[in-house]
Amino acid sequence: MTQAITLAAWILCFFVGGLLVTDFIRTELSFKQQKKDTHTEQEVSGYDSQQ
């Protein structure tokens, strides 16, 4: 019983930790994508103004 509770606590640790890490990576990737999009937009507008 004690072992099962301890195991459950460890599994929950990995689950919650996993949720945190997954959301963090997703958020960082979305920021990176945003930055990339902004950069591309700036390049395109710069090209247009040159034209």
Add this chain to the structure above:
Amino acid sequence: MTPNNDRQARAPSVTRVLGPVHVWALGVGIVLVGDFMGWNLTILQGGSLAAILGLWTMSIMFAGQVMMVSEMATVMPEAGGQYTMAKYLLGPLAAFNVGLMLVLEYVMLEAGDVIVVGQLLNSLNPGLQVLPFTILTLLLLTFLNYRGAQATLTLNFVITAVAFSSIILLLISTNFYDPKATLLQLKERTNGLPYGKLGIMAAIGYSCWFFLGVEGTAMAADECRSPGRSIPLGGIVSLCTLVIGGTITWFVCSGLIPAGSLGTSVYPLYEAALATGKLFVAVALFVGSILACLASANGCINDASHAWAALSRDTLLPDVFAKVHPKYKSNYRAILFLLPISLAFAMTGLLDQVVTFSIFSALMVYLLTCLMLFRFRRMYPLGSIPRTFVAPLFPILPLVTAALVLCGLFGLHLNYGINLISGAVFYFLASLWFLNRRAKFLDQDRFLAAGMKAWGRPKNM
């Protein structure tokens, strides 16, 4: 306690709805955990009598802190308590150190809280491992804060009320009012002053634990209807509540547990409840202890991450930590960055070491607060800028408060001298790093712009 100098926090949209009652709830809510764990180190250091003398002596120091912080915080152009005060009154290096000290004070307190939660669960069944529960508690609270902690902070107040009620229940259950039926045996179970006057000094340092962070009520200045009234009144009433709570805690625990075991207990109030032999009291104190620890750890994660992000926003740290989560609006990078640090300290299981470093960091901030009041009065003398509250008895008040803080530091050094030296070396090295690597990125004019706009140039500088 939140050194959150987020400009948005000062925006006109901030609703001024808080009164003295809310400020009281904020002050007691953050600090009450001190009654459930950690305070009993005072008995280990100086004996039973030293513990109660230390508690009352330190209450004077905290009264001074509340009044000094109330004067300065209610006129600061940004929210953020001591960090913001240091920013405008002492400069970037001091602000960096105060910010760092606040972060470590909270991170260590958070580690202490989860150590106690793990130990409490272990007390139910010694077969249960402490480590997974300690880590799980920290991860769950981090997760809550990561997703935005406003709702949970509101819940903290309810949790605190339940926890405080459990202390009163314990007091009543001892039949203290009936000399014949009372369970309290103060004469037999206390040990007076085993280390003499030096023991009192040693206990004074740890007595901070009863009040650590109560001066943080001033952080709510922005949201108060009348900061000049609510902040000092709410702060002082919080302090009185904590003095009463601390005295009851000392009285009940000292009367139920022999001083030798009380000094080393991880959860003294819960042990006192077990000593009454009444199941419902034990259950109430078990729940009260867990709730108080969770409420405190939750508040600490929130405060520490706000402080870390504020340092980053002001360019005192690399700006990567200032990023706010697009969905949850939390300082998610700061929260995750501080998690392994707190986890590392929690995994050591060394409650006394963690408590010592937290108290040391807090005492350093308190010392700088005394210095800041002198500087504030010199830069902006009475009458030069509108003040909503004026700290009385200047300069006696900051001098006495500083003397008591120094007594606390001296007391800590008696048994944990190496820890204090390590702490001082850490802050010194951090300052060197700041001067060499960060100071060059600082835009002084932008850094002090809000203060200059609000008060104009200082008179005597």
